[in-house]
Amino acid sequence: MGELAPDKIxxxxxxxxxxxxxxxxxxxGASLGKxxxxxxxxxSDPQDRAPxxxxxxxxxxxxxxxxxxxxxSWQPKRLSD
Numbered sequence: 001m002g003e004l005a006p007d008k009i010x011x012x013x014x015x016x017x018x019x020x021x022x023x024x025x026x027x028x029g030a031s032l033g034k035x036x037x038x039x040x041x042x043x044s045d046p047q048d049r050a051p052x053x054x055x056x057x058x059x060x061x062x063x064x065x066x067x068x069x070x071x072x073s074w075q076p077k078r079l080s081d
Contacts, residue, residue: 020028
């Protein structure tokens with residue numbers, strides 16, 4: 001792969017501007033930067049991170065006047081049912 005010359009960088013910026021627009025481009029850049037920082041942090045310090053716990057999603061509200069049942073372990077719905 002060759003070097004990134006100024007003309008190539010300009011073409012990349014113009015394509016990004018056409019795809020995302022001038023208003024959205026700073027948001028995309030910020031989220032990309034946050035993602036890269038998080039990725040680097042997870043690669044460099046895997047022991048320092050807390051283990052990811054499986055959380056149960058909040059219970060869906062039922063009809064009014066009925067008490068919600070306590071949440072059970074979350075299972076994905078099957079499409080065939």
